[in-house]
Amino acid sequence: MxxxxxxxxxxxxxxxxxxxxxxxxxxxxxxxxxxxxxxxxLWPQDFTLENYRTIFTDPTWYMGYVNSIIYVCMNLVITLxxxxxxxxxxxxxxxxxDTHLFxxxxxxxxxxxxxxxxxxxxxxxxVGLFDTHIAxxxxxxxxxxxxxxxILEGFMSGVPxxxxxxxxxxxxxxxxxxxxxxxxxxxSGIGVTAFFCFMFSWVELLFARTLTSxxxxxxxxxxxxxxxxxxxxxxxxxAAGILTIIPGVLVIWFVRNHVAKxxxxxxx
Amino acid sequence: xxxxxxxxxxxxVLPVFILVAFSAIVPIMTVVNYSxxxxxxxxxxxxxxxxxxxxxxxxxxxxxxxxxxxxxxxSVLAIEVPLGILVxxxxxxxxxxxxxxxxxxxxxxxxxxxxVGTIWQIFSRADIGLFGYTLNSIGIDYNYTxxxxxxxxxxxxxxxxxWTPLIALLCYSGLRAIPEAFYxxxxxxxxxxxxxxxxxxLPRLKSVLVIGVLLRFMDSFMIYTEPFVLTGGGxxxxxxxLSQALTKMxxxxxxxxxxxxxxxxYYLIVLLVCYVFFSAIKQLGKAK
Numbered sequence: 001m002x003x004x005x006x007x008x009x010x011x012x013x014x015x016x017x018x019x020x021x022x023x024x025x026x027x028x029x030x031x032x033x034x035x036x037x038x039x040x041x042l043w044p045q046d047f048t049l050e051n052y053r054t055i056f057t058d059p060t061w062y063m064g065y066v067n068s069i070i071y072v073c074m075n076l077v078i079t080l081x082x083x084x085x086x087x088x089x090x091x092x093x094x095x096x097x098d099t100h101l102f103x104x105x106x107x108x109x110x111x112x113x114x115x116x117x118x119x120x121x122x123x124x125x126x127v128g129l130f131d132t133h134i135a136x137x138x139x140x141x142x143x144x145x146x147x148x149x150x151i152l153e154g155f156m157s158g159v160p161x162x163x164x165x166x167x168x169x170x171x172x173x174x175x176x177x178x179x180x181x182x183x184x185x186x187x188s189g190i191g192v193t194a195f196f197c198f199m200f201s202w203v204e205l206l207f208a209r210t211l212t213s214x215x216x217x218x219x220x221x222x223x224x225x226x227x228x229x230x231x232x233x234x235x236x237x238x239a240a241g242i243l244t245i246i247p248g249v250l251v252i253w254f255v256r257n258h259v260a261k262x263x264x265x266x267x268x
Numbered sequence: 269x270x271x272x273x274x275x276x277x278x279x280x281v282l283p284v285f286i287l288v289a290f291s292a293i294v295p296i297m298t299v300v301n302y303s304x305x306x307x308x309x310x311x312x313x314x315x316x317x318x319x320x321x322x323x324x325x326x327x328x329x330x331x332x333x334x335x336x337x338x339x340x341x342x343s344v345l346a347i348e349v350p351l352g353i354l355v356x357x358x359x360x361x362x363x364x365x366x367x368x369x370x371x372x373x374x375x376x377x378x379x380x381x382x383x384v385g386t387i388w389q390i391f392s393r394a395d396i397g398l399f400g401y402t403l404n405s406i407g408i409d410y411n412y413t414x415x416x417x418x419x420x421x422x423x424x425x426x427x428x429x430x431w432t433p434l435i436a437l438l439c440y441s442g443l444r445a446i447p448e449a450f451y452x453x454x455x456x457x458x459x460x461x462x463x464x465x466x467x468x469x470l471p472r473l474k475s476v477l478v479i480g481v482l483l484r485f486m487d488s489f490m491i492y493t494e495p496f497v498l499t500g501g502g503x504x505x506x507x508x509x510l511s512q513a514l515t516k517m518x519x520x521x522x523x524x525x526x527x528x529x530x531x532x533x534y535y536l537i538v539l540l541v542c543y544v545f546f547s548a549i550k551q552l553g554k555a556k
Contacts (some may be wrong), residue, residue: 003461010358015372018429021391022375024398029388040401082287085280093277101281110538112490114511115531118302118518119295129387142291145284203380205493206515220380234390241383248378249371256367 022245028238036234051239064219065243068202069135071216075201076194079144083193087152088178092164105146113206116142123212133216139207144197147191151196155189156182191258198251219244302339303526320529330530332505333513333535340509341488344427348484351428352435353473358463370440374434385497388426392498412499416506419499423507426494431487435480442476443469478549482542489538510534 023159030044403410492511501508518527
């Protein structure tokens, strides 16, 4: 068998392995509770959109999605705003304590969220940020910022210094150079960074759940509601799960070209 | 690249410094503060020095979950890294199929962690899950809620399902960065597939693999949500990893002092392992 064919079969099997569990969730989301508990069926015999209807008509359900999206976007904006200049500094200059600062930043990425849980709760409660979107966004900065600095620094180091110098000779001021020339040059890097920030902020539950109670409660926390006295509403749980996958698919679709090109330009 | 020495660069890193300091230094000081006190309520607390640390180091329950944690992290790395490289090698390189495969492979990474737990919880159940049902119907007795081996197997399989794509994606981008000329030279030398992999592809993958292995180690060492949803740490304590043991202590029993001491020990272990790993790789790089 030719190599390319063997590769195609291999990758197809792998993708099947990835998608069968997801298919099972999708399958489950179109079934009623009786059918789910009644027996194993490979596709919905009694196709119903009831589970999705419940989610889209009940504000306590769909506000969960809105809340999650709000804090993820806030986190993305904050992270990029602070990480871009910092990454530039790390890639272009040597300054007192630079390596220590870099390792310290990364060490925050290594901190187990469980360690920070209680102090975060108290810290944000005492400054009056408890149960706001910004609290979750700031908490997530703890691990998205170090990662963003790390990735962006790799990209920026790939841009030759001469470009900076030429721009200064041409009379560009630093902010103008940074925004007009430098950022467009590393836009795939920004795409990859945004992807990673989204990835780690969207999927995180521990902080998001601890720092919110009602107004900013993320969808992931709301999903635990499906466990009621009468047992778990599997169909509803599955439908909510399927809906959390969709934003991720959209994001990866937007950055698909950058992700492949992106990592390669980075620290490789 | 030779960098210019300029301390004014501190102004550029200042925002990051302030932001991370607010959400890192203040909480960590709180944790340190707790770890040396015995706290009864808001106003009564006694200084106990290193007492909690000693107690935590003697605690067999924690020692067991530490061993479990290391076993888990290393098995996960041992499976995911080779599998990830293999997947990256198999991914199509050109055309529409390349981006489609890329997107499909990346999807597990973008699913919220509790949903990952839910997916596998549903998928592996013997009554309503395809996987559990199939295993049972071909005669394998499989029930992850009561059997330790099955629970471990499910948690490992879930993590492999969830995180191998990260290694695969990183390696895939690393492979794309290899210039075509390298392969042409190999073809002229009639190098075998294995030789191409060993001498061209693997060395070029080294830096992405460092990132991948570090990220995977850190994250698997902090795993909380997925096993919590899937098995709840059971049966018994057989899949209770460090984060869960800690959360149980801090939030469930509200033992702030011991939990804080344990937190710091936990954090130091992660830092230490990462540091050792990082230096080892640096040394390896220098030796070449």
